[in-house]
Amino acid sequence: MTPRTATTGTALAADPVRRGARPALRGRPLGARRQRRLLAWVFVAPLLIVNLLVITGPGLASVYYSFTDWDGLSTPGFVGLANYAEMLGSGAVRDALVHNLLWTLFFLVVPMSMGLVGAFLLSRLRRNQAFFRVLYFIPYVLATVVSAAVWRQLLDPDGGVGAALSTLGIPFVSDLLADVNFLGNPSLALGSVAFVNTWQWWGFLLVIFLASMQSVDPALYEAVRLDGAGPVREFWHITLPMIRPTLVFLGLMTIIWSFLVFDYVYVLTQGGPAGSTDVLSTVLYREAFENQRHGYASAVAMLLSVISAATVLGYLALRRRLRWDI
Numbered sequence: 624m625t626p627r628t629a630t631t632g633t634a635l636a637a638d639p640v641r642r643g644a645r646p647a648l649r650g651r652p653l654g655a656r657r658q659r660r661l662l663a664w665v666f667v668a669p670l671l672i673v674n675l676l677v678i679t680g681p682g683l684a685s686v687y688y689s690f691t692d693w694d695g696l697s698t699p700g701f702v703g704l705a706n707y708a709e710m711l712g713s714g715a716v717r718d719a720l721v722h723n724l725l726w727t728l729f730f731l732v733v734p735m736s737m738g739l740v741g742a743f744l745l746s747r748l749r750r751n752q753a754f755f756r757v758l759y760f761i762p763y764v765l766a767t768v769v770s771a772a773v774w775r776q777l778l779d780p781d782g783g784v785g786a787a788l789s790t791l792g793i794p795f796v797s798d799l800l801a802d803v804n805f806l807g808n809p810s811l812a813l814g815s816v817a818f819v820n821t822w823q824w825w826g827f828l829l830v831i832f833l834a835s836m837q838s839v840d841p842a843l844y845e846a847v848r849l850d851g852a853g854p855v856r857e858f859w860h861i862t863l864p865m866i867r868p869t870l871v872f873l874g875l876m877t878i879i880w881s882f883l884v885f886d887y888v889y890v891l892t893q894g895g896p897a898g899s900t901d902v903l904s905t906v907l908y909r910e911a912f913e914n915q916r917h918g919y920a921s922a923v924a925m926l927l928s929v930i931s932a933a934t935v936l937g938y939l940a941l942r943r944r945l946r947w948d949i
Contacts, residue, residue: 647857681927689921695911699918703776706922716923724815725883726902731874734821738828739743739870744837745829756833759826772891774819778891780804806892809899816900820887828873835869836862875938879931903927 688704691698710716745755762770777783785803803814852860863870885904888894894901894909901905903923911920 648696674902685779685921687924688918691918691927693921694915695917696915702918706919707925709919709923710926715898715901715906716926718898719906721902722900723815723882723884723902726817726884727878729817730821730824730877730881733817734825734828735870735874737821737825738832739863741825742832742836743830743854743862745833747854760830761826762823763827765823766910767886768890770823771819771887773890774822775806778805778815778819780807799881801905807896809896812892812896814899816887816891820884820893829872831869832866835866839865871938875934878934882927882934891894 641833688699690703691699692700692705741759748755774840778785780786780803785805801813803810815892839862843865844857845859847857862929883904885908886903888900888902888905889908894905903926907920907923907927910916910923
């Protein structure tokens with residue numbers, strides 16, 4: 624032992640207060656961390672309880688009921704995979720799934736393109752931009768049931784827009800709209816419902832895309848303009864790459880919401896005529912609340928959950944592989 628070490632050891636031995644202070648100092652940060660964790664759990668606990676009661680609990684119950692013949696009132700009886708076998712062999716479910724796929728494809732192309740182009744054109748305005756932004760966003764804030772009911776009256780073949788235009792005496796328009804029933808024709812019904820939903824939805828996409836475009840560095844546009852680029856090249860080479868995270872996220876949410884669509888379809892057509900506008904949600908609703916087959920409806924709900932989960936997992940895998948966040 625060197626003299627310096629011996630002196631230090633003697634000083635520590637002679638100062639018991641100093642030796643005992645170190646554990647106390649080390650204990651204070653640990654206690655503060657525990658208090659912070661406890662406080663965080665206190666704030667998070669109400670949300671976890673609500674999530675458990677409203678989402679997790681009913682979700683697990685749906686998994687259980689999908690293996691039963693429960694009618695909503697009597698004691699459920701276990702039937703194994705019978706509901707899933709019936710669902711996979713059901714023509715109504717197969718047609719509804721095809722309609723969901725067509726709906727998803729339509730909304731990934733038409734409203735997304737309208738929102739992108741509209742936002743880009745609006746971003747080039749120097750005046751009255753806020754006015755147009757509010758104007759396009761108004762349909763989205765309207766209650767879905769109210770706007771769907773208004774459009775049902777507008778598309779009524781007896782007193783709607785088509786009937787009014789057919790009385791104008793314009794030969795082409797009168798002949799075209801004389802016998803058109805947008806919601807009663809199986810060939811037009813699904814497209815008509817999608818058109819009404821687009822009327823409300825595309826303004827929301829426009830506002831979100833516009834907000835993302837306004838965060839792009841203006842120096843990038845100035846650089847490509849110096850190289851002689853026009854608006855199309857600006858949009859393709861600058862705007863789209865810079866708003867890619869927003870574009871991909873809204874594409875993901877559009878897919879999920881397209882498979883969960885219910886309100887416009889039910890209010891306008893209730894799945895008709897002849898099932899031409901049926902989607903998985905309307906099949907689920909009809910089986911559960913009209914046919915009192917809650918067990919079978921739970922199996923359809925599981926199909927929707929699997930599709931949504933596969934969509935999210937596919938998105939996460941592509942984002943990691945293609946580095947969409949960079």
